[in-house]
Amino acid sequence: MQLRRSNIQKLSQTEYDVLIVGGxxxxxVAAASLAAKxxxxxxxxxxxxxxxxxxxxxxxxxxxxxxxxxxxxGLVRKLCMSxxxxxxxxxxxxxxxxxxTTIKKGFRYPPLFLYLGxxxxxxxxxxxxxxxxxxxxxxxxxxxxxxNTDGSSGGFEYSDAYLYDNDARFVxxxxxxxxxxxxxxxxxxxxxxxxxxxxxxxxxVTDDITGDAFNIRSKVLINAxxxxxxxxxxxxxxxxxxxxxxSKGIHLIVDRLTPNQRVLTFFANDGRLFFVIPxxxxxxxxxxxTQVDDPVTEVTAEDRAFVLxxxxxxxxxxxxxxxxxxxxxxxxxxxxxxxxxxxxxxxxLQLSRxxxxxxxxxxxxxxxxxxxxxxxxxxxxxISDLIKGLGINLPYPKARWxxxxxxxxxxxxxxxxxxxxxxxxxxxxxxEVLSQRLWRRYGAHAFDxxxxxxxxxxxxxxxxxxxxxxxxxIEQAARREMVTTLEDFLRRRSKISLxxxxxxxxxxxxxxxxxxxxFGDEAEAKWNEYFDSQ
Ligand SMILES: Cc1cc2nc3c(=O)[nH]c(=O)nc-3n(C[C@H](O)[C@H](O)[C@H](O)COP(=O)(O)OP(=O)(O)OC[C@H]3O[C@@H](n4cnc5c(N)ncnc54)[C@H](O)[C@@H]3O)c2cc1C
Numbered sequence: 001m002q003l004r005r006s007n008i009q010k011l012s013q014t015e016y017d018v019l020i021v022g023g024x025x026x027x028x029v030a031a032a033s034l035a036a037k038x039x040x041x042x043x044x045x046x047x048x049x050x051x052x053x054x055x056x057x058x059x060x061x062x063x064x065x066x067x068x069x070x071x072x073x074g075l076v077r078k079l080c081m082s083x084x085x086x087x088x089x090x091x092x093x094x095x096x097x098x099x100x101t102t103i104k105k106g107f108r109y110p111p112l113f114l115y116l117g118x119x120x121x122x123x124x125x126x127x128x129x130x131x132x133x134x135x136x137x138x139x140x141x142x143x144x145x146x147x148n149t150d151g152s153s154g155g156f157e158y159s160d161a162y163l164y165d166n167d168a169r170f171v172x173x174x175x176x177x178x179x180x181x182x183x184x185x186x187x188x189x190x191x192x193x194x195x196x197x198x199x200x201x202x203x204x205v206t207d208d209i210t211g212d213a214f215n216i217r218s219k220v221l222i223n224a225x226x227x228x229x230x231x232x233x234x235x236x237x238x239x240x241x242x243x244x245x246x247s248k249g250i251h252l253i254v255d256r257l258t259p260n261q262r263v264l265t266f267f268a269n270d271g272r273l274f275f276v277i278p279x280x281x282x283x284x285x286x287x288x289x290t291q292v293d294d295p296v297t298e299v300t301a302e303d304r305a306f307v308l309x310x311x312x313x314x315x316x317x318x319x320x321x322x323x324x325x326x327x328x329x330x331x332x333x334x335x336x337x338x339x340x341x342x343x344x345x346x347x348x349l350q351l352s353r354x355x356x357x358x359x360x361x362x363x364x365x366x367x368x369x370x371x372x373x374x375x376x377x378x379x380x381x382x383i384s385d386l387i388k389g390l391g392i393n394l395p396y397p398k399a400r401w402x403x404x405x406x407x408x409x410x411x412x413x414x415x416x417x418x419x420x421x422x423x424x425x426x427x428x429x430x431x432e433v434l435s436q437r438l439w440r441r442y443g444a445h446a447f448d449x450x451x452x453x454x455x456x457x458x459x460x461x462x463x464x465x466x467x468x469x470x471x472x473x474i475e476q477a478a479r480r481e482m483v484t485t486l487e488d489f490l491r492r493r494s495k496i497s498l499x500x501x502x503x504x505x506x507x508x509x510x511x512x513x514x515x516x517x518x519f520g521d522e523a524e525a526k527w528n529e530y531f532d533s534q
Contacts, residue, residue: 001519004482007186008207012214016042016184017392019203019218021191021232024054025167026355026368027224028174029380029402035181036401037384037394042216043178044189044205048488050171051187053226053295054373055492056332057167058251058275058287060263061086061094061374062160065121066273073124075354080125082375087128087161089377089403092440093170096129097162097278101265102140102147102155102314108271111135111154118158129159146258146315162263162277164440167373168492173443174376176480177401187484193235194221196363201236209484220390222383223367227295227335233367240358241340242369246295246333250303251286253279253328253498254321268310276311280431281466282327282499285311295333303331328498337370355379357386364390377402405444413439416450425453425460430468434460437468448476463510467496471517478518486530489518506531 018034020027023045035041045051063080064072086094103111111134118132134156137149163170175185186207194203201221206213225232230243257276258264264276277284285307304323312320337356355371366386371379380401388394404410417423417435426434438446452459452472459472474489483489490497490505497505505511515523 001484001522003480004186004209004484007184007482008189008212010184011042011044011186011189011205011216014040014042014184014217015200016040016216016218018042018220018222018387019044019201019216020222020224021045021194021203022224022226022228023049023171023175023185023187024052024224024226025050025171025174025373025376026226026371026379027222028054028171028178029376030222030224030368030383031178031183031185032174032181033380033384033401034387034394035178035183036396036399038396038399039384039387039392039394041178041183042218043175043183043185044191044216045187046190046208048187048484048492049175049185049482050168050492051488053332053335054171055166055168056249056251056330057373058249058277059163059167059279059284060160060275060277061162063121063125063374065118065158065160068117068121076121077124078378079372079374080121080128082378083161084125084128085377086374092404092436093164094161095164096159098130098157098159098262099265100135100140100144100147100155100157100262102137102149102152104267105151105153107153107267111156115156118156121158129161132156132158144258144260144262144264146317147264148314148316157262160263163373166279166492166495166498169441169495170373172481172493174380174402181399181401185482187482187488191232191235195236196365200364220364220366220387220392222387223365227333229335229367229369236365238360238363238365238367240367240369242337242356242358242367244335244369245338246292247336248290248292248297248331248333249287250299250307251277251284251330252299252304252307252326253282253284253330254325255283255327256281257283257315257317266310266314268306269313274307274310276315280468280495280499281429284330286330292333295335297331297333299329299331304329327501330498335370357382359386359390361390366390409444410439413444413446413450416447420450420454422450422453422460425457427462427468429462429466434470438473441473442476445476445480449473452476463514464496464500464505464508465510466500466504467494467508469494469496469514471513474514474517483518486515486518486526489514490530 017039020043031043115134136154137152141149188208192204200219203216356369358367423433519526
């Protein structure tokens with residue numbers, strides 16, 4: 001809480017080169033890139049960082065194989081390159097994963113034709129991943145016995161990538177590195193609108209925790225409000241070439257369905273793609289694609305029935321999945337870019353998920369539309385190039401603003417971890433050894449955790465059962481991760497509330513201690529706020 005208090009104070013005291021409104025993936029990469037290159041950056045979000053769309057994705061970094069059907073080969077090539085760049089930059093976080101797709105007899109394309117498509121896809125990705133395989137129905141049944149191959153004409157397997165932890169943590173790590181480079185960021189700060197005068201922008205904001213109102217001054221304003229970009233532009237008097245329409249998607253999280261680490265892909269009864277995706281000790285099933293007018297969405301009984309019916313028809317489970325098996329749900333609306341005024345008549349299922357940036361040179365105003373987690377590194381670089389073009393000095397244009405620390409740093413970390421026998425302290429409920437997990441989550445800051453554990457072995461204890469979080473990690477989160485509500489911690493810094501049932505979290509004796517570490521005197525109030533609110 002100290003970090004947030006201090007940042008809130010700084011927000012009103014300085015004039016920034018750039019104010020970014022919105023801390024989803026687009027705002028986060030813009031902040032990390034600009035701050036590392038030497039701009040004076042501030043970032044605010046009305047919710048928690050990644051607290052809206054960017055916490056609801058399918059956690060996939062993919063080259064957009066499905067856009068091959070609409071012949072968008074340029075986009076597919078670009079997304080494949082973005083995926084490769086992410087995998088190279090974050091080898092512990094963005095990992096290759098196999099996608100096994102089963103095709104029903106009579107589907108609009110035969111499996112062999114689709115397999116040839118995956119080969120082309122593989123070439124377009126420079127052969128960066130393992131080769132695709134063609135699979136007969138018999139082979140699918142042998143490799144993945146939970147798939148119901150009745151009526152299947154076969155299928156194929158190819159590679160893309162996924163975020164091993166979760167999207168929100170991935171986004172937060174960009175916010176955190178932006179802060180390392182001097183960006184002043186704060187969550188739960190709402191922009192009420194911005195005005196431009198001769199010397200720049202003045203944005204009126206409220207601190208939603210204290211209710212205080214103040215202004216933030218900046219030369220340039222970046223609108224990275226995701227689904228709310230259009231609304232925010234109205235409040236700043238900006239007219240743009242693009243606007244958003246929304247496609248709702250949901251995911252249901254259930255106990256792990258198969259021990260194999262691969263994504264299972266099916267076509268639902270209505271022809272849409274849906275996935276069975278590994279998520280730590282659980283499985284995540286989704287997604288849907290439904291056009292909605294309002295980006296604030298929720299999972300409806302109809303959505304649940306659609307996903308459960310489709311999955312039960314395609315898997316051979318001991319017992320069909322029911323609503324009682326759902327551990328947690330995710331629901332969000334993809335902001336899709338359309339040019340001009342667009343309309344509801346757009347064939348939105350065919351709309352590709354590319355991004356667009358509108359720049360008002362005269363007003364020094366930038367709006368980021370659409371986008372994907374997959375393409376985030378390009379968005380960060382593109383935004384800093386544009387901001388330079390608006391006259392902001394970037395003294396370190398070549399600064400490296402993304403990626404895991406260098407290989408030697410990792411080797412040194414692993415060496416120290418081995419010497420203190422860290423992995424032997426891994427709890428039996430964990431899905432991987434401690435050294436791997438700590439390195440992936442914290443990079444070079446994982447050294448501080450080793451230091452804590454060396455000083456006191458109790459620091460390596462799990463505080464919440466099945467949660468894969470040690471006492472020393474929670475202490476570090478309290479210092480460095482601007483955890484403002486208990487939900488920030490349970491849902492976004494960690495994925496505890498996605499993989500542990502709510503009643504089990506509530507009953508966990510360690511949660512109260514975690515709250516004390518995170519919130520001090522406010523521990524009980526924050527605990528009540530979380531459990532009373534849902
Ligand atoms: C179901 C689903 C599945 C998806 N799967 C994938 C996938 O597998 N791979 C992939 O690459 N992409 C995927 N996407 C797309 C991707 O998640 C989104 O494109 C991306 O997260 C959008 O990020 P953003 O930063 O533009 O928006 P957001 O994450 O919504 O961020 C905008 C932020 O602005 C803040 N804000 C709004 N108004 C204000 C205000 N007045 N003041 C201050 N802050 C404000 C919001 O609180 C929010 O945090 C998926 C999307 C959905 C919905």
